Amino acid sequence: MKGKRAGYWLVLPYVVFLLVFMAYPVLFSVWLTFHDWNLVSPEIPFVGLENYERLLNDDLFFKSLWNTLRFILINIPLQIGLALILAVALNQPLKGRGFFRGAYFLPVVTSGVVISFLWAWMLSTDDGLINGLLQKAGLHPVPWLTSEAWAMPSLAWVAAWKNLGYYVVIFLAGLQSIPKQLYEAARIDGATSLQCFFRITIPMLNPAMLLVVILSTINGFQLFTEPYIMTGGGPANSSLSVVMYIYKNAFQSLDMGYAATIGLVLALIILGVSMIQKRLLEKDVTY
Amino acid sequence: MGGKIGNMIKKGCLYIVLVAGAVMFVFPFYWMLLASLKTPEEVFRLDLIPSRITLDSYRYMFERIPVWKGLLNSFVFAGSVTLITLIFTSMAGYALARLKFRGRNVLFSIMLLTMMIPFQLLMIPLYIMVVKLQWMNSFAGLILPVSMNALGVFIFRQFFLTVPQELIDAARIDGAGEWRILFRIMMPISKPAVVTVAILTFMGPWNDLLWPLLVMRDQELMPLAQMATLFGLEGQGGQWGSIMAVNTMLALPVIVLYLFFQRYFIESVGSSGMRG
Numbered sequence: 404m405k406g407k408r409a410g411y412w413l414v415l416p417y418v419v420f421l422l423v424f425m426a427y428p429v430l431f432s433v434w435l436t437f438h439d440w441n442l443v444s445p446e447i448p449f450v451g452l453e454n455y456e457r458l459l460n461d462d463l464f465f466k467s468l469w470n471t472l473r474f475i476l477i478n479i480p481l482q483i484g485l486a487l488i489l490a491v492a493l494n495q496p497l498k499g500r501g502f503f504r505g506a507y508f509l510p511v512v513t514s515g516v517v518i519s520f521l522w523a524w525m526l527s528t529d530d531g532l533i534n535g536l537l538q539k540a541g542l543h544p545v546p547w548l549t550s551e552a553w554a555m556p557s558l559a560w561v562a563a564w565k566n567l568g569y570y571v572v573i574f575l576a577g578l579q580s581i582p583k584q585l586y587e588a589a590r591i592d593g594a595t596s597l598q599c600f601f602r603i604t605i606p607m608l609n610p611a612m613l614l615v616v617i618l619s620t621i622n623g624f625q626l627f628t629e630p631y632i633m634t635g636g637g638p639a640n641s642s643l644s645v646v647m648y649i650y651k652n653a654f655q656s657l658d659m660g661y662a663a664t665i666g667l668v669l670a671l672i673i674l675g676v677s678m679i680q681k682r683l684l685e686k687d688v689t690y
Numbered sequence: 691m692g693g694k695i696g697n698m699i700k701k702g703c704l705y706i707v708l709v710a711g712a713v714m715f716v717f718p719f720y721w722m723l724l725a726s727l728k729t730p731e732e733v734f735r736l737d738l739i740p741s742r743i744t745l746d747s748y749r750y751m752f753e754r755i756p757v758w759k760g761l762l763n764s765f766v767f768a769g770s771v772t773l774i775t776l777i778f779t780s781m782a783g784y785a786l787a788r789l790k791f792r793g794r795n796v797l798f799s800i801m802l803l804t805m806m807i808p809f810q811l812l813m814i815p816l817y818i819m820v821v822k823l824q825w826m827n828s829f830a831g832l833i834l835p836v837s838m839n840a841l842g843v844f845i846f847r848q849f850f851l852t853v854p855q856e857l858i859d860a861a862r863i864d865g866a867g868e869w870r871i872l873f874r875i876m877m878p879i880s881k882p883a884v885v886t887v888a889i890l891t892f893m894g895p896w897n898d899l900l901w902p903l904l905v906m907r908d909q910e911l912m913p914l915a916q917m918a919t920l921f922g923l924e925g926q927g928g929q930w931g932s933i934m935a936v937n938t939m940l941a942l943p944v945i946v947l948y949l950f951f952q953r954y955f956i957e958s959v960g961s962s963g964m965r966g
Contacts, residue, residue: 417782497705503711509948513898520922535734567715685933
């Protein structure tokens with residue numbers, strides 16, 4: 404058949420791409436985790452499970468994992484809380500909705516590099532805008548990026564600020580898919596606005612909420628640009644993310660095998676989160 | 691009429707929330723632009739309007755780094771990736787949607803699976819490949835390893851599934867081959883899919899930092915995002931004005947495109963589950 408041959412030709416470039424730049428690297432990555440290699444030495448000794456053993460005893464790896472989790476745990480409530488407020492406000496029949504939606508989305512399309520430098524400056528301890536405003540209000544300046552306590556929460560805020568508009572759009576789509584009759588029926592039964600919000604809006608938004616949680620989690624595990632630019636992972640490694648730690652091992656210590664091991668563990672974590680996402684979302688589609 | 695007053699209060703509160711939100715998202719960009727135009731003495735002052743506008747920060751930036759080169763490199767990088775993606779993922783999408791061949795379903799499943807592979811797993815082996823192929827410091831090394839994405843295939847496939855079979859049959863009766871059908875009939879009627887894939891793909895490499903950081907060493911070849919990062923991290927002796935100037939140069943092209951095609955940006959990013 405003619406269509407059959409054409410089919411093969413049409414998928415060929417993409418299949419070649421998959422094999423060369425996806426399948427082979429994945430296998431290569433797994434192979435690397437069992438080897439010790441500094442990229443320049445001609446010999447690549449097999450070390451068995453040594454890299455994995457090292458990982459289990461590596462405090463800095465667990466610190467970076469804990470940092471990343473902390474980032475996610477601060478980031479998610481911020482995203483959900485603020486995005487929900489803005490989406491509910493935007494869902495009312497008001498003038499200028501398009502303008503507001505457009506404004507909220509602006510940071511989403513802007514480079515993480517731009518946003519990191521912009522906020523690094525606004526959050527800088529001595530001459531930043533935020534501390535300037537705090538001092539004008541008679542408060543003490545906060546070492547946003549230079550203290551162990553504040554560095555990660557500050558990065559979580561910046562990431563939330565960057566992606567909020569995107570989550571507003573997701574929530575807005577969720578809000579608009581809630582049938583109006585539900586609210587009308589509740590009104591007839593004498594429900595107040597607040598009751599409507601907590602008994603109808605929130606439960607009906609569950610699928611959107613879940614999507615936001617999963618997406619922020621996956622994004623969180625991939626955190627790199629913000630700490631790389633804003634804190635360099637410091638102070639005292641308090642904002643070192645897992646990806647930054649991979650980067651340091653691979654490209655500053657040239658420890659390719661070990662870096663690949665961390666990469667694989669990170670990929671498995673992200674894969675696990677994605678699988679849970681698929682499960683939960685499939686279940687929720689049929690409410 | 692308590693109801694009417696109540697309504698007005700409610701509306702007022704809503705506008706306050708919306709305007710506060712807009713200020714929160716837009717003001718930092720204004721602050722960035724302003725900083726790039728202020729004199730070094732005034733950069734740290736909180737005044738909303740500077741007493742004097744100057745291009746000194748831009749002059750300093752242009753003296754230190756080849757900004758136009760960086761912009762051009764960014765366009766070459768993001769443009770090539772977008773073009774390659776559009777051509778080859780539409781071909782795969784069309785075959786997966788409308789042609790029957792062995793292995794079709796397997797390929798589709800594998801493709802979906804690759805969407806879950808984080809780049810952080812691939813980056814080390816890809817980096818080693820680039821080194822071994824002697825593609826370091828070259829556009830081939832920068833572009834080819836990230837030149838296609840499963841999302842493109844997925845979006846094109848979904849869109850092509852909705853085209854009526856009669857249209858394809860009619861073209862086949864007229865003697866058109868599958869290539870002709872794809873590029874002369876399917877693509878022209880698939881503008882929404884093309885725009886979605888183009889926007890999503892372009893934003894990736896334009897805003898990317900990690901991959902260029904690994905491949906490009908020569909400043910003359912760096913995309914602007916990488917150039918701006920290295921420039922900024924050198925500190926510039928607290929020259930925040932010039933860092934904000936290069937920031938503005940990096941943000942401006944995408945923001946201008948965004949202002950023109952806002953609706954498409956929001957729809958494409960909103961419908962795909964991807965971040966910028």
